[in-house]
Amino acid sequence: xxxxxxxxxxxxxxxxxxxxxxxxxxxxxxxxxxxxxxxxxxxxxxxxxxxxxxxxxxxxxxxxxxxxxxxxxxxxxxxxxxxxxxxxxxxxxxxxxxxxxxxxxxxxxxxxxxxxxxxxxxxxxxxxxxxxxxxxxxxxxxxxxxxxxxxxxxxxxxxxxxxxxxxxxxxxxxxxxxxxxxxxxxxxxxxxxxxxxxxxxxxxxxxxxxxxxxxxxxxxxxxxxxxxxxxxxxxxxxxxxxxxxxxxxxxxxxxxxxxxxxxxxxxxxxxxxxxxxxxxxxxxxxxxxxxxxxxxxxxxxxxxxxxxxxxxxxxxxxxxxxxxxxxxxxxxxxxxxxxxxxxxxxxxxxxxxxxxxxxxxxxxxxxxxxxxxxxxxxxxxxxxxxxxxxxxxxxxxxxxxxxxxxxxxxxxxxxxxxxxxxxxxxxxxxxxxxxxxxxxxxxxxxxxxxxxxxxxxxxxxxxxxxxxx
Numbered sequence: 523x524x525x526x527x528x529x530x531x532x533x534x535x536x537x538x539x540x541x542x543x544x545x546x547x548x549x550x551x552x553x554x555x556x557x558x559x560x561x562x563x564x565x566x567x568x569x570x571x572x573x574x575x576x577x578x579x580x581x582x583x584x585x586x587x588x589x590x591x592x593x594x595x596x597x598x599x600x601x602x603x604x605x606x607x608x609x610x611x612x613x614x615x616x617x618x619x620x621x622x623x624x625x626x627x628x629x630x631x632x633x634x635x636x637x638x639x640x641x642x643x644x645x646x647x648x649x650x651x652x653x654x655x656x657x658x659x660x661x662x663x664x665x666x667x668x669x670x671x672x673x674x675x676x677x678x679x680x681x682x683x684x685x686x687x688x689x690x691x692x693x694x695x696x697x698x699x700x701x702x703x704x705x706x707x708x709x710x711x712x713x714x715x716x717x718x719x720x721x722x723x724x725x726x727x728x729x730x731x732x733x734x735x736x737x738x739x740x741x742x743x744x745x746x747x748x749x750x751x752x753x754x755x756x757x758x759x760x761x762x763x764x765x766x767x768x769x770x771x772x773x774x775x776x777x778x779x780x781x782x783x784x785x786x787x788x789x790x791x792x793x794x795x796x797x798x799x800x801x802x803x804x805x806x807x808x809x810x811x812x813x814x815x816x817x818x819x820x821x822x823x824x825x826x827x828x829x830x831x832x833x834x835x836x837x838x839x840x841x842x843x844x845x846x847x848x849x850x851x852x853x854x855x856x857x858x859x860x861x862x863x864x865x866x867x868x869x870x871x872x873x874x875x876x877x878x879x880x881x882x883x884x885x886x887x888x889x890x891x892x893x894x895x896x897x898x899x900x901x902x903x904x905x906x907x908x909x910x911x912x913x914x915x916x917x918x919x920x921x922x923x924x925x926x927x928x929x930x931x932x933x934x935x936x937x938x939x940x941x942x943x944x945x946x947x948x949x950x951x952x953x954x955x956x957x958x959x960x961x962x963x964x965x966x967x968x969x970x971x972x973x974x975x976x977x978x979x980x981x982x983x984x985x986x987x988x989x990x991x
Contacts, residue, residue: 526673531769536664537657538622539640543668545617546629546805551578552677553669555662557655559587560596560642561685563606568804569683572693573635575587578676580694583665588643589651589656600643619931620704624648625661656781659758661873666955667773670765679695679700679713684759688804689718696715696800697762698830704794704977706985711767711793712786715760716802724807730824731807732964733831737934740944741968743771745916748975749846751976752913753984760784760803764873774901787913794977802968803896832931836941838924842916844868845877845923849886851895854900861887876927883922884915908980916945938963946970 532540536946556569573580584607588600609612611630619626624647640661643651649657659682666680677698690696697713700811717737721728738755745753759784761979772787774781789795807821816834824831850865861881865874889910893903907932911919924930932940938947975982 526692527766527957528667528769531662531772532668532671535660535772536667536834538620539625539627539661540638540664540668541620541636542617542625542627543672543674544673545615546638546669548579548581548674550581550636550669550675550862551576551945552580552584552679552681552698553666553675554580554681554694555583555585555659555666556683556685557658558584558600558603558685559588559658559770560592560599560914561603562599563603565685566602566607566610568688570633571691572689573951574633575691576635576694576925579635581638581666581669582632583638583662583676585640585662587649587654589649589654591651597643602896604639604641604643607637607639611639622966627795635747635940638759639772640665652778653710653776654778656775656777656779659781660903663763663768663774671850675765678765680765682758682761682763683803685807687759688806690801692801693803696798700762700796700798702764704796705780705975705982707953708979708981708985709767709793710763710796710977711764711770711867711979712789712795713762714754714757714786714795714797716756716798716800716968717757717760717805718802719807719967720876722807726825730831733824733934734820736938736964736967737831737833738823738831739964740934740937740941742971742988743943743967744834744836744941744972745842745874746978748839748843748985750842750916751908751978752787752916752978754786754790754797754978755971756780756786756913758785761786763789764793790979791909791912794979794982797972797974797976797978799976803882833934833937834920835924835929835932836937836943837927837929838920839941839943841869841873841877841923841927842919845869846911846921849890849907849911850904852890853903856894856903858891860886861890873927876923879926880919880922882895884919885910886915905980905984908983938967944970948955 573582586600586604588596610632614628614630617627625642627641627958629638629669641647663680669675674899679697681697703712711895719731740756742753766788770792787924848861851864852858890907895904896903896906938944
């Protein structure tokens with residue numbers, strides 16, 4: 523690890539709990555972090571195949587967390603998890619509290635792995651009410667980074683998952699074996715592992731979850747078709763981060779939701795996000811109020827309303843593709859007028875106006891002009907602009923341009939049928955509408971996503987053929 527990067531992060535930015543790492547003298551082959559809120563102790567059975575298959579003893583860091591405004595049921599579930607996990611750990615080491623944190627922590631042995639149990643769920647030790655899973659992930663990953671910095675973890679990859687995930691038995695071994703560099707020699711800074719939602723026992727929830735998962739894959743495929751460097755899945759349950767890169771981007775944000783989206787957004791700017799072709803992590807289909815938005819919340823909304831899922835019109839991704847090409851060619855030539863020229867060449871007048879309005883709303887041309895004097899090297903200028911036009915601004919552009927262009931959301935099945943980047947769907951025939959109960963359509967989308975280039979990010983977009991201007 524880059525010593526200045528990890529030292530600076532641990533000294534200036536890490537959560538106080540990171541200092542728990544100073545009390546652990548054991549060495550581990552790998553580390554896995556899981557935040558737990560309103561979960562049941564059975565979650566452990568789904569993680570143990572990976573933990574017990576490890577060639578060197580791993581460490582599981584479980585951050586049980588809640589806020590004062592959580593439900594009584596959530597607090598009761600948290601206490602059950604704390605009690606059962608503590609009972610399964612023997613012998614145990616009670617860690618000394620660290621300055622600046624109300625957390626308590628114990629280290630114990632559970633069969634073939636160690637368990638570091640961090641309590642941020644008991645009264646007086648809970649998280650701030652405006653923070654949640656992002657802070658819980660950050661606490662666990664900061665401890666993992668602290669251990670890695672002290673030479674206590676062999677693998678350079680820090681794993682992160684959730685309490686509804688079943689990990690493949692080779693999860694840790696595959697992470698450790700990941701090549702540090704990928705396409706074009708770009709440093710790999712994160713992995714987004716394949717995932718697949720499995721039935722949870724409620725047919726309506728299972729169907730809504732399948733639809734929502736398919737919509738996520740549709741969006742990723744749309745971004746890839748547009749040449750975006752940010753075409754990857756942002757699922758906190760399937761993220762693995764290179765230790766030094768985690769420090770460089772200052773870790774998970776302390777957010778109640780979308781912490782995975784923002785972390786990967788930062789990582790994609792400093793290296794490659796790798797999408798390996800592996801056995802997927804299985805995620806249990808369920809409704810959830812753990813976070814204000816995301817899979818569980820959206821599934822609950824779909825079930826409650828009984829409405830079909832709608833998604834972005836396929837045309838927005840074509841407009842994004844044309845826009846990215848125009849902006850990068852303008853950055854390369856240092857010509858702002860090149861944007862209008864390129865848009866006018868590729869689009870009709872109405873679409874040019876819609877894109878121009880969206881770019882005005884984003885202040886994109888001002889950002890473009892700032893690249894002109896950044897460097898005499900066109901590659902540097904392109905890199906700077908793609909770093910600015912990041913995952914969040916890409917999503918904002920999609921929302922803005924669909925409004926300016928009058929492109930309303932469309933039913934998911936219609937989008938899959940019409941989009942030029944979902945030819946796999948049209949090949950399924952009329953029976954594809956059964957995807958809510960069958961895996962055929964979803965598997966086809968999964969396969970299409972797996973067929974995308976395995977490394978994505980700003981550097982890969984610059985050095986590869988994507989957005990080649």
